[in-house]
Amino acid sequence: MPTEKVVGIDLGTTNSCVAIVEDGTPVVIPNRGGYKTTPSMVAIAENGKRLVGHIAKRQAITNAENTVYASKRLIGRKWGSAAVRQSLETVPYRIVEGPHDDVRIMLRDQVFSVSEIAAYILQEMKLITEEYLGEEVQKAVVTVPAYFNDAQRQATKDAGRVAGLEVIRIINEPTAAALAYGFGKTMERRVSVYDLGGGTFDISILEIGNGVFEVMSTAGDTFLGGEDFDRRIIDWLVAGFQREHKIDLRKDKMVLQRLKDVAEKAKCELSSVRETEINLPFIISTGRNEALHLQTTLSREKLEELTADLVERTIDICARTLEEAEISKGDLEEVILVGGMTRMPLVQQRVAEFFGLEPCKGVHPDEVVALGAAIQASALTDEKHEILLLDVTPHSLGIMIVGGYFHKLIEQNTTVPTSKSHVFTTVKDNQTSVKILVLQGESDRAEENELLGEFVLNGLRRAPRGEVEIEVTFHISADGIVSVTARDLETGLEQSITVTATSGLTEDELKKMVEANKDYMVEVRSGQEFDRARHSAEKVLDEVESLFPRVSDIISGSDFGQDAVKKARSVIERVRAAIAHKDLAALTEGTEALSRTLNMFRGVVSKTGA
Numbered sequence: 001m002p003t004e005k006v007v008g009i010d011l012g013t014t015n016s017c018v019a020i021v022e023d024g025t026p027v028v029i030p031n032r033g034g035y036k037t038t039p040s041m042v043a044i045a046e047n048g049k050r051l052v053g054h055i056a057k058r059q060a061i062t063n064a065e066n067t068v069y070a071s072k073r074l075i076g077r078k079w080g081s082a083a084v085r086q087s088l089e090t091v092p093y094r095i096v097e098g099p100h101d102d103v104r105i106m107l108r109d110q111v112f113s114v115s116e117i118a119a120y121i122l123q124e125m126k127l128i129t130e131e132y133l134g135e136e137v138q139k140a141v142v143t144v145p146a147y148f149n150d151a152q153r154q155a156t157k158d159a160g161r162v163a164g165l166e167v168i169r170i171i172n173e174p175t176a177a178a179l180a181y182g183f184g185k186t187m188e189r190r191v192s193v194y195d196l197g198g199g200t201f202d203i204s205i206l207e208i209g210n211g212v213f214e215v216m217s218t219a220g221d222t223f224l225g226g227e228d229f230d231r232r233i234i235d236w237l238v239a240g241f242q243r244e245h246k247i248d249l250r251k252d253k254m255v256l257q258r259l260k261d262v263a264e265k266a267k268c269e270l271s272s273v274r275e276t277e278i279n280l281p282f283i284i285s286t287g288r289n290e291a292l293h294l295q296t297t298l299s300r301e302k303l304e305e306l307t308a309d310l311v312e313r314t315i316d317i318c319a320r321t322l323e324e325a326e327i328s329k330g331d332l333e334e335v336i337l338v339g340g341m342t343r344m345p346l347v348q349q350r351v352a353e354f355f356g357l358e359p360c361k362g363v364h365p366d367e368v369v370a371l372g373a374a375i376q377a378s379a380l381t382d383e384k385h386e387i388l389l390l391d392v393t394p395h396s397l398g399i400m401i402v403g404g405y406f407h408k409l410i411e412q413n414t415t416v417p418t419s420k421s422h423v424f425t426t427v428k429d430n431q432t433s434v435k436i437l438v439l440q441g442e443s444d445r446a447e448e449n450e451l452l453g454e455f456v457l458n459g460l461r462r463a464p465r466g467e468v469e470i471e472v473t474f475h476i477s478a479d480g481i482v483s484v485t486a487r488d489l490e491t492g493l494e495q496s497i498t499v500t501a502t503s504g505l506t507e508d509e510l511k512k513m514v515e516a517n518k519d520y521m522v523e524v525r526s527g528q529e530f531d532r533a534r535h536s537a538e539k540v541l542d543e544v545e546s547l548f549p550r551v552s553d554i555i556s557g558s559d560f561g562q563d564a565v566k567k568a569r570s571v572i573e574r575v576r577a578a579i580a581h582k583d584l585a586a587l588t589e590g591t592e593a594l595s596r597t598l599n600m601f602r603g604v605v606s607k608t609g610a
């Protein structure tokens with residue numbers, strides 16, 4: 001019996017990528033436009049339709065308020081957190097408070113949880129795979145930044161469920177990258193994976209040897225990535241415009257989206273050229289109805305000056321990680337670069353200087369994480385596979401004890417899965433219940449760490465303080481998801497939680513979302529059929545229109561030729577009307593006619609040698 005296909009999905013801040021292992025080789029699956037990555041963008045169009053990926057990106061400027069990007073920065077976050085405050089100031093879409101101290105996104109008049117937005121992206125990746133394989137896909141391994149905490153991991157798992165995918169394992173992005181790097185190679189090596197993507201930075205140190213991938217240490221910042229580099233450029237553009245025209249461009253959401261677009265484009269261009277023009281004609285009009293343009297030049301040097309501190313922040317984290325893992329730079333044999341931002345020359349230069357190693361060129365920074373996820377997916381489903389992945393927990397875990405202190409049960413960088421127990425006792429005479437606050441973080445003070453969840457163990461025997469013994473056990477699964485049990489050692493009474501509520505969604509809400517999305521899936525598929533047809537039509541249209549002036553010059557001399565030109569015009573109009581009216585049948589029929597016209601045009605051009 002053929003084994004069930006499990007896909008590997010890199011759910012990125014900026015772009016997402018899906019891969020599978022086919023005949024023993026991991027391959028990235030291109031989307032229907034032929035691209036190997038798909039923008040992690042979701043929008044609601046004016047007619048209420050949900051748009052995902054490239055289609056969402058194409059209309060982002062004209063529909064800025066209803067187009068979500070970089071939502072991964074918000075997943076699993078609390079409403080009051082610094083990350084949310086920062087996003088509130090910078091993104092054009094509306095972020096609102098959810099019912100469980102969580103974050104929701106408002107598009108038109110609908111409110112979405114961040115997991116739902118992620119679900120739509122996962123669903124798109126699922127569809128891309130299903131179209132490629134011609135069969136349904138139900139299971140996936142999804143990657144997350146190594147430094148994601150429990151709530152963020154749980155929220156990502158929830159997203160899978162809403163998308164109709166069982167997430168059989170969550171793995172860390174840098175670990176996935178190392179898996180892809182080490183796949184099929186017989187070697188023993190200590191490597192470092194430097195992963196700077198659109199929203200997050202991660203660094204991991206791994207030991208690879210004979211199919212065993214052991215993470216020794218990991219660290220990162222879940223709010224440091226390409227988006228921050230873009231913002232520095234936007235700030236610089238806004239400040240320049242303000243100086244020149246005394247107008248604040250930030251006030252207009254559409255302008256903000258246009259600025260974001262040009263900023264990112266300029267940043268990417270400056271990875272290969274030393275200077276780039278930034279041009280935004282008619283960016284804003286003055287009170288006197290006069291249009292103003294933004295036109296300037298950005299040099300690589302200036303970009304480096306604007307963003308040097310961001311790059312240095314990543315280098316500081318690298319230094320800390322090596323120190324914590326008690327590894328000297330000389331022990332490392334390879335540095336693997338992952339994430340689109342590692343194309344920036346300054347990043348490559350600083351990484352090479354810091355590690356004293358030329359970064360490995362053999363991996364594709366945009367695809368390597370999805371490939372690693374696919375390798376892990378295949379290892380989990382195929383018994384013959386000889387890969388063992390030993391990951392670590394990125395944060396310490398423990399509970400709050402008397403005085404507001406944090407008692408760690410599991411230290412950061414412990415290999416998972418793992419379990420650890422510790423016995424605690426009551427602090428008051430006749431205390432009949434204890435409240436267990438489950439925390440994640442590194443501070444000694446409980447309030448400075450992340451609260452994952454809380455529960456109460458009731459019914460304790462009345463006794464003098466210190467007499468009742470309560471054993472608290474932490475368990476971290478291979479996904480990095482935490483469950484905690486408290487047990488009265490005398491009576492065997494116990495209470496436990498799996499930390500789920502902190503993803504911001506209750507089980508009830510999730511069930512409703514899964515149901516609502518099921519109805520939607522049908523809609524998405526038929527909508528996408530039209531998008532595909534339009535995509536093919538537009539390609540033919542482009543070519544016909546580009547040949548039109550030449551062909552019409554050549555053939556208009558005869559009556560027959562004039563007739564052919566007239567017919568060609570009418571076919572073009574028919575196709576355009578079918579696109580405008582979203583009429584799939586008319587579009588299919590019109591594209592066929594247009595293809596015949598194109599063949600005729602090509603024939604005319606090649607015969608006359610024009």
Ligand code: AMP
Binds near residue numbers: 013015198268343
């Ligand atoms: P990822 O999350 O790995 O897809 O990385 C996306 C980030 O990489 C975005 O911020 C992109 O703007 C950035 N990026 C992609 N290509 C380049 C490039 N050539 N130079 C600089 N940054 C890039």
